[in-house]
Amino acid sequence: MDIRIEKTQCPKEKPDSSSLGFGKIFTDHMFMMDFSREEGWHDARIVPFGRLSLHPASTVLHYGSEIFEGLKAYRRADGKVQLFRPIENIRRMNNSAERLCLPQIPEEDAFKILTTFVRTEQDWTPSAPGTSLYLRPFMFGNDETLGVHAVHNATFVIIASPVGSYYKEGINPVKIMIEDADVRAVRGGTGYAKCGGNYAASNRAGERAEKKGYSQVLWLDGVERKYIEEVGAMNVMFKINGEIVTPALTGSILPGITRKSCIEVLRKSGYTVTERLLSVDELDAAMKNGTLEEAWGCGTAAVVSPIGELCYKDVKYTINEGKIGEVTQKLYDTLTGIQWGRIEDTFGWTCLID
Numbered sequence: 001m002d003i004r005i006e007k008t009q010c011p012k013e014k015p016d017s018s019s020l021g022f023g024k025i026f027t028d029h030m031f032m033m034d035f036s037r038e039e040g041w042h043d044a045r046i047v048p049f050g051r052l053s054l055h056p057a058s059t060v061l062h063y064g065s066e067i068f069e070g071l072k073a074y075r076r077a078d079g080k081v082q083l084f085r086p087i088e089n090i091r092r093m094n095n096s097a098e099r100l101c102l103p104q105i106p107e108e109d110a111f112k113i114l115t116t117f118v119r120t121e122q123d124w125t126p127s128a129p130g131t132s133l134y135l136r137p138f139m140f141g142n143d144e145t146l147g148v149h150a151v152h153n154a155t156f157v158i159i160a161s162p163v164g165s166y167y168k169e170g171i172n173p174v175k176i177m178i179e180d181a182d183v184r185a186v187r188g189g190t191g192y193a194k195c196g197g198n199y200a201a202s203n204r205a206g207e208r209a210e211k212k213g214y215s216q217v218l219w220l221d222g223v224e225r226k227y228i229e230e231v232g233a234m235n236v237m238f239k240i241n242g243e244i245v246t247p248a249l250t251g252s253i254l255p256g257i258t259r260k261s262c263i264e265v266l267r268k269s270g271y272t273v274t275e276r277l278l279s280v281d282e283l284d285a286a287m288k289n290g291t292l293e294e295a296w297g298c299g300t301a302a303v304v305s306p307i308g309e310l311c312y313k314d315v316k317y318t319i320n321e322g323k324i325g326e327v328t329q330k331l332y333d334t335l336t337g338i339q340w341g342r343i344e345d346t347f348g349w350t351c352l353i354d
């Protein structure tokens, strides 16, 4: 796999780390390559960041053939840049591609592409506390015909965006509303794939929750609206009467890499973590009788996000007095410590870009 590199003639000025936000500023270059049934993946290139040109009949614009990934490059105290479990993102992307009939990218090629691109853009990795370089690989069907079929042509792109600290004013627990009308995904559908369509289907409930003052919704399963699935763009975990519970990956839940990492960190620290079905009735009872000790969301953007209030059927429950819990804090400290290289990575999760 050869990657052609065409450097920009007019590099942009790096932004001030206080003005970063999320996904608003992009680096100087992007990675692109094209797929056709005849040629396979070809023309791998790093080119100046710019607009894409699409045929108006392009598959993605009509039938939503799109998948994406999200991971970060972290600046360590010694100035070096590292990735966190990138192979997991690559594997998940190929699983998502399989579900949407998009082409596979061999793991070694995807790894080379990702690391070469990060090396090219590494100066864009900010160093202020909590900041990072967010990487957004995505792939879409790009046939120039309105016929409905598995795609013959696809495009793979990676863009990068320096992002600010998720917790500028300290870790504030969020308010979450349990959604009992709309559903995000069903078993047999695309819930386990990281695809744009899942988000398109989520927006309405998200909007409604926001209007009521909640930051995201907690989804219930799409068949019975009975079992807890996940929160917006995060997986979810609860500490109920000493047991740490997270919904099992039944096919409609996105298998988060932060979720997986939380489970591994917790088990290594001696906690019992159970992946199982958790009904909203069980959670409701735990909220009522006070055995719900902690709740948090987990995902790449926030790492862990404590839940301070849950609303179900218009009844509001405060969790741990609206403060971050002990396990949540410990997970946050451990994972961010490994990601930014502040503590030793005994799991072998980090991947240095040199």
Ligand SMILES: *Cc1c(COP(=O)(O)O)cnc(C)c1O
Binding pocket: 070, 194, 230, 232, 233, 234, 235, 254, 255, 256, 257, 258, 259, 298, 299, 300, 301
């Ligand atoms: C990306 C994502 C997550 C979190 O996955 P991470 O790999 O931990 O970032 C959870 N739920 C949904 C719906 C997602 O898209």
